[in-house]
Amino acid sequence: MSEKTFTFISGAGSQLSGHLERPEGTPRGWAIFAHCFTCGKDSRAAVYISRALSRAGIGVLRFDFAGTGIGGGAGEAVNFASDVDDLRAAAKAMAEAGMPPSLLVGHSLGGAAVIVAAAELPDVAAVATIGAPADLQHILRFFGQEGLDAIAREGEASVEIAGRPFLVSRGFLDAVEGIDVEKAIASLRRPVLVMHSPLDQVVGIDHASRIFLASRHPKSFISLDNADHLLTDAADANYAAAMVAAWASRFLPPLTADLPQVEIAEGVVATETLAGKFQLDVRSGEHSLIADEPASVGGLGTGFSPFELVSAGLAACTVMTMRLYADRKGFPLERASTTVQHEKVPDMMPPDRFTRTIVLDGPLSDDQRARILAIADRCPVDLTLIRGSDVQTELLGISQAADAARPA
Template identity: 50%
Template sequence: MSRIQFENRTGTRLTGNLHQPDGNRIKSCALFAHCFTCGRDIRAAREITARLAEAGYAVLRFDFTGLGESDGDFSDTHFSSNLDDLEDAARWLGSELAPPQLLVGHSLGGAACLAVAERLDSVRAVATIGAPSTPDNVIGHFDERLDEIMTEGSAEVTLAGRRFRIRRDFIEDAREHDLDERIRRLERSLLVMHSPVDEVVSIDHAQRIFTAARHPRSFVSLDNADHLLTRPADAHWVAAMIAAWAERFVDDGSQEV
């Protein structure tokens, strides 16, 4: 695993980790998008990318603008800027190794993968984990401050014990994205993974995503896993399932690294 940095289209320096398989050949490249406000070093992101590398994939996980070790101000970001960061990360991966054929997204990162896939010609498969069917689902996490955000232009909210400033632009941008239509025209293989006891994103969202998608599509229940996949065994199993599923759809170039 190597620590990397690259600039996005605004010149902001983003930081990530590139996991590569042992030896000198890779099966395919993949890009991992973390959950809302989480950062690339959350356990699920570390475990899944490491396991995918063991299965032969070169995987990039990175911090979105304003999170983790990436530069920028989180309060200036929104769902659209996350899509731009993903596209820029894919461009960097393509320049260093090969363009990603697989997108893996956790929670809001899964919604971002669904939305950005049409902008990445190299992508053949998308896997989502506990993803909402619409980005404005996250607004529910700060409903009590919503009126203040909309009238005052911004407000500080507490998410997972940390303080973040949310601006009105974030709310308005989240509401503008129609994922249903993007999923209908996805034209990529889709794997939807969700826990029926997810208390952060209801499994109803998985049903909506799956229903909107066309074949080839697959659904895997994560049984009693929590939203963040805090048990290592759950993250390991998710990675194994994604690796086995994706083999059917990615081009195994087995290129040298």
């Protein structure tokens, strides 16, 4: 996955800057993530869900609303109507950049915002909410009566929520009175996913019931069981991310292979050599190699470990793909090499990270290097690892195994 800064003009005319997470390969669609009231674009839910969607081939923009006091609009008062306008402005800017969003995902108050914003975004094919309130009046209880009185009297006032001060405007209160979330979703007529925890102490599960009942089919509900409102536990955030990605895939174009596999490989056979605990003879057609584990874990250290073999496949595919592309474009690539390292990353789902370091030799221009690097992210093995695969297993009987081992 690659990430870049995406800048656009907000509904109020100020400049906002967000993170655009691009999927590897040709995107199947684009999405916008709207954060919760006390969060920002870099909250755990925002990051995990954006990256899960990116792995599924969906590019995601996540940005801080102008009134959060986090992003480019720092100092502006919180105003729900302006949040909705920011979403529509972001969608317009993405469309103008050739990335029209077809999915909106919102967390907490961001969930209510995407419901309202989607009404005027006909290209949005689906909407997903996480812990969203069914009415904006629910938010007012966090301000306290003293805060509400100050806002009404002064036009805006600072209120403390979750240990942070927020400048809240009278316009926010006006929006609370004027916006009917349930009516908005009833008129939406788009696929809707409602995700909520029955243990949510901030926005009760009854809000999810109201949103779900107001939604038109096709609609789906997924319980987040033991999660808290902010999805602070990595396992909960990972689960929510996986569910959104799987659900959204039904409403977007299918993934397509950017680069076809050059040649269909023969089957690979791994057989124990009975030398040491792990040593294997690995064969494909006329080619063979030894696989093993390091001596530190009981092997003989005589060959590639299983994950080294996977890394080797990624490294080889990367170099071959870059070579094919460079030759086709006539780029002066003299030699390419790729180093791939594999590690398990705690709290990341899936937990496997392959870090790829590429070296390109030759009198290449900066543009040529950038284009070769971009094509590396689209090699078939890379996309297979990113998007996942189907693995099926069957057991051969004794007679079948004997037939399979007999020379042709």
